[in-house]
Amino acid sequence: MPLRKRVTGAIVFRRFTQTIKDNGGDDEAYQLSIQAETEELFGCSVRELYEGTGARRHRRDTLPQPAQEAYMVNESLSANELERLEGTIGGESQDEVNAQITGVVRQQAKQTRKWLPW
Amino acid sequence: MSNAKSWEAMTLPELKKRVWKTWCHINSWKGELTSPPESYVADVKGFGDRRYKKTWIKALARFEAMFTYETCLDAWALISISFNFTPGHRNYEYRHEIIDEFLMYPDGLEMIKDGLEQLFSTGFTSCERENANGFFKLLEERESEHRGIGRAVGFNRAIAGAGAAT
Numbered sequence: 607m608p609l610r611k612r613v614t615g616a617i618v619f620r621r622f623t624q625t626i627k628d629n630g631g632d633d634e635a636y637q638l639s640i641q642a643e644t645e646e647l648f649g650c651s652v653r654e655l656y657e658g659t660g661a662r663r664h665r666r667d668t669l670p671q672p673a674q675e676a677y678m679v680n681e682s683l684s685a686n687e688l689e690r691l692e693g694t695i696g697g698e699s700q701d702e703v704n705a706q707i708t709g710v711v712r713q714q715a716k717q718t719r720k721w722l723p724w
Numbered sequence: 725m726s727n728a729k730s731w732e733a734m735t736l737p738e739l740k741k742r743v744w745k746t747w748c749h750i751n752s753w754k755g756e757l758t759s760p761p762e763s764y765v766a767d768v769k770g771f772g773d774r775r776y777k778k779t780w781i782k783a784l785a786r787f788e789a790m791f792t793y794e795t796c797l798d799a800w801a802l803i804s805i806s807f808n809f810t811p812g813h814r815n816y817e818y819r820h821e822i823i824d825e826f827l828m829y830p831d832g833l834e835m836i837k838d839g840l841e842q843l844f845s846t847g848f849t850s851c852e853r854e855n856a857n858g859f860f861k862l863l864e865e866r867e868s869e870h871r872g873i874g875r876a877v878g879f880n881r882a883i884a885g886a887g888a889a890t
Contacts, residue, residue, distance in 0.1 A: 633808070637749075645753065663835070666797055712754075
């Protein structure tokens with residue numbers, strides 16, 4: 607039996623960040639992606655999400671369950687799409703690569719948002 | 725060792741471009757600017773005379789720290805992604821200035837501590853922890869330069885010219 611782990615939001619998030627990296631994205635691409643998915647999924651910034659839900663800042667496991675699930679679903683689907691696109695994302699500069707990656711995440715988040723109850 | 729490649733100092737035009745870009749990141753909503761360009765000019769002027777590079781370095785450090793602070797979803801990612809400064813990092817040259825600015829946030833140090841705690845608690849592989857090497861190297865540098873990482877650092881550095889060492 608292969609060794610498998612129960613999938614958590616943290617595991618999904620790590621796969622998501624790995625796919626950003628594998629597509630040539632740097633730390634800025636990661637930050638822009640977080641910004642984009644939060645805006646699209648929740649209609650607010652990361653700071654506002656933490657403040658508005660009374661969660662402990664920068665600990666996503668203290669966010670309300672629906673919010674954690676929304677991130678998890680979106681990051682899983684975005685990672686699938688970024689994996690599919692691997693090798694096709696390119697540009698003349700790091701900025702262009704980052705913009706393309708962020709665009710993929712934002713598009714996915716717009717789709718994911720349609721299935722969320724809020 | 726592969727990280728030991730040399731880095732090139734940023735030219736003033738490059739620096740200005742980066743300051744503008746980072747300012748745009750913190751002043752946009754869903755990809756659209758939310759502040760007029762005049763605000764940008766005023767914001768940069770707030771750091772000093774725009775003919776000097778040091779003014780732009782201050783602006784970059786403040787804006788980058790702000791962007792990192794505002795978009796921080798998981799504290800561990802601060803250590804292994806945002807502040808994992810290696811010579812290839814776009815902000816390597818100004819890493820200390822950025823950390824200094826980040827530490828000016830009342831909970832900045834707390835966030836870094838939380839990040840380290842998360843990274844070294846459960847579920848992280850040694851490979852992922854290695855991603856934090858850039859951050860640890862930065863700590864070493866600060867240690868050797870007596871900069872530390874406490875909140876007082878920003879203050880000490882700000883009055884360094886006055887020779888007010890502890």
